[in-house]
Amino acid sequence: MIIHCKGVGVASTRPCGDKVYFLSQYLLRVASNPPGYDLVKVVPDPKGTGLMRSIQSEELVVPSEQVYCYPEKVQIHDHALLVRLAAEGGYRCTVFTGLDEHLTFVLDPDPDELLTIHVYDIIPPRPSLSACIIELEACGLFGDLSVRFVHHIEDISTWDADVFPCRAAGFHRTLDADRMEGGEKVAGCITGAALYHECCDQEMTQLNTCPVDQVSEEPFIARCCRIERTGIAIHHGRFGAVVHWGASPADIAYSIQALVKEWRDRE
Structure with a gap:
């Protein structure tokens, strides 16, 4: 469980006595034995007024000996990262400090509760889809989706081929x-096969490089240069999203959000 930082308060001083901020759901209450925080669930008085409210009820959820404070600042909107780090630590509750000094925590981390999305891409050159997803994930864009990504990157430079797609990838003999x-x-x-046959009336042997045709897991996201294949659909018996070869970060983010919604609607 991860709570948005606006619902987490730190009880180290009492400028308003025993009142808490009206949005507070949990308090990290400073403890001395052992030093650290107790995790306390609180319910502010729903009939109260103002920003600070009396506490209607409170419950100790995790004592300080089971609470670990992660030592480095992290992107607290990257929920997959928080769950992974918390699970590695082995404590029931891990407190994280964000890059902007906000605090949140992970309670009873279970990486298996995250939806795994399989990413299919190729190199060289840069695996644009995979790299973009890593960058978007690092800034916390997918935090609310509770997902993690497994990247399947095929290196076509290792293939036994005479001709490769394009010079941009650094190959010496290319279709373009x-x-x-x-x-x-x-x-x-x-598309490469079509180009070949338009420019040469001889036969050739095709080694298919399309990431969509490498798909073996679901849900997935892959890129393809054929606009008619883009969108959410079944490919090779697997459910997933296909984005265009030159898809923007916004297009990729939207496709992932739509993919997650449709996948969960199917369950």
Whole structure:
């Protein structure tokens, strides 16, 4: 369980006596034996007025000996990170300090409660979809979704091919820059195969590089250069989202949010 920082208060001083902020759900109450925090659940008086309210009820949830304060500041909106770090620590409750000094905690961490989304991409060059998801996740964009990502990155430079898709990836012989002679083993997708046959009337052997055709787990997200394949659908018997090869971070974020909603609606 993770509570938004606005619902977590720190009880170290009492400028208003025993009153708490009206949004408080939990207090990290300073403890001395052992030093640290007790985690206390509180219910502010619902009939009270003003920002500070009397406490209607309180309950000790976790004593200080079972509460660990993570020593480094973290992005507290990256819930998958918090759950992983808390689970690794082995304590029932882990308190985290955000980059902006806000506090939150993870209670009874269970990484298996996070939905795993499988990301399919290729290198070289940069795996744009995978890299973008890592960057968006690091800033906490997917925190409210309770998801984690497993990245499946295929390195096509290791493939036994004569021709590769493009010079941008650093290959010496590519579809976009060299004349084809026929009989080559070509690492490329259906678009690459179409380009080959438009420029050369000979046969070739295709080694399919499309990330969508590498999918073996669900739910998934993958990228593809064919606009007609984009969207949420079933591919190779697996449910997932396909974004265009040049999808923006906003497009990728929207696709993940829509994917998670539809996946959970199916359950």
